[in-house]
Amino acid sequence: MMIVHHLNDSRSQRVLWLLEELGVDYEVRRYQRDPKTMLAPPELRAIHPLGKSPVLDDGETRTAETGAIIEYLLERCPAVGLRPPAGTDAARRFTYWLHYAEGSAMTPLLLKLIFSAIPKRAPLLARPVAKGISKAMNANMIDPQLAAHTAFWEAELSRSAWFAGDDFSAADIMMSFPVEAAGSRVGYGPDKPRLKAFLQAIHGRPAWKRAIERGGPYSYA
Structure with a gap:
């Protein structure tokens, strides 16, 4: 099952949305921002050196950056129709x-x-x-x-x-x-x-x- 390392109030919300549109099973691992600094918690650095979210784990494959994750998911689930036909x-x-x-x-x-x-x-x-x-x-x-x-x-x-x-x-x-x-x-x-x-x-x-x-x-x- 895919795992999304998800930070509250962040761009990773879009990855959850895409997975719901695709109908893919996934697990959410939540991380909360520091209420004073609004920065991600240090636990995220154990997932990615920059301590950023989103990060997607799919088996042994780990992908970071929202755009890269979206491209990865669209390639993995090509039949859903969330990308226009090539060449158009x-x-x-x-x-x-x-x-x-x-x-x-x-x-x-x-x-x-x-x-x-x-x-x-x-x-x-x-x-x-x-x-x-x-x-x-x-x-x-x-x-x-x-x-x-x-x-x-x-x-x-x-x-x-x-x-x-x-x-x-x-x-x-x-x-x-x-x-x-x-x-x-x-x-x-x-x-x-x-x-x-x-x-x-x-x-x-x-x-x-x-x-x-x-x-x-x-x-x-």
């Missing part, structure tokens, strides 16, 4: 979103998280300066980037029902985390109806609901 425009879009989700999309989201946390973690006397730096970075660099990315997502969802085309695919599973994270950090106003509809649609999928039950509370939902 949908397949090219699928590959793009699969990599974009962990590349370009996550950079401003991580910067938002880091710079928002700086004032709280700075020494008391340095907090006013840290707050000013955080505010300036968010206003001048991070927030404009997030606005550009979310506008891009909204425009792409006007092309088709899902990110890679008219059919739901694993690209939508990959994109769920940045879309959810951006929604929780900057929100979606009336100018983002398609992103709101995307979140509604994925949260209504039975496999997504089962994955939440298996993975535990998930703040971004």
Whole structure:
């Protein structure tokens, strides 16, 4: 049976969701973040040197990184239909979103998280300066980037029902985390109806609901 080393409120939630969509039996081994630092516990370093999640064990095969795990699972269960046929425009879009989700999309989201946390973690006397730096970075660099990315997502969802085309695919599973994270950090106003509809649609999928039950509370939902 496959084992998912799962960290709460993390990108590993997507692996649980994909496994539910695939109908594959698996075991979840949960790890909790440190409530003060929000970092993964040291136990995860025994699984992977970087102490990161997700990690998937399939017999003697161990795979890390969400995108790599998703590609591995799609190759292992090729008949399910969560990847468009090779050589199609949908397949090219699928590959793009699969990599974009962990590349370009996550950079401003991580910067938002880091710079928002700086004032709280700075020494008391340095907090006013840290707050000013955080505010300036968010206003001048991070927030404009997030606005550009979310506008891009909204425009792409006007092309088709899902990110890679008219059919739901694993690209939508990959994109769920940045879309959810951006929604929780900057929100979606009336100018983002398609992103709101995307979140509604994925949260209504039975496999997504089962994955939440298996993975535990998930703040971004």
